[in-house]
Amino acid sequence: MAGVAPGGVSRSEVYRGSGPRLMLPAWTFIGIFGLLPVLLMAVYSFLTKEFRGGVTWEPTLAAYDQFFLDRGLFGDEPPKIEWTYITIFWRSIWQAGLATLLTLLIGFPTAWFIATRPPQTRSVWLFLVTIPYWVNLLIRTVSMKFLIRDTGPLNEFLLW
Secondary structure, eight states: TTTTOTTSSSSHHHHHOOOOHHHHHHHHHHHHIIIHHHHHHHHHTTTEEEEEEEEEEEEOOOHHHHHHOOOSSSSSSSSSEEEHHHHHHHHHHHHHHHHHHHHHHHHHHHHHHHHOOOOOHHHHHHHHHHHHHHHHHHHHHHHHHHHHSSSHHHHHHOOO
16 A cells, blocks of 8 residues: 555654754755855954964954955055955855845746646656756767867877
């Protein structure tokens, strides 16, 4: 009988409440490889820079002072606001937000559309969505075949 686990209990009852437990490996991976490097960079940005690289564990705002204020090449001029870096910084934030918004506006309706298709056609729709990601691999494969064939530029160079 489909949909019933051993012991006469439905599968939904067996898996009920196990969502957080099943998500733990994914959240651990995201934490270690996504959030931890960002946190380390944030901590290092407040530390004192050494002469030949590296840092000493003395908190300072010197990096942010250097980012936001221009004191001249030798640091002997009065500080003035460095609008170039600030403009680039806010442009990057704006573009990241816009890319996130567009991804959400395109991705969620597409995912909803695929999820509401009959199970027989769902894999076809997923296949159609992934085709553009194969173009890079296809172009690299054809280029490599061109380079290493018997009359290709690499063989001609090696036989020269």
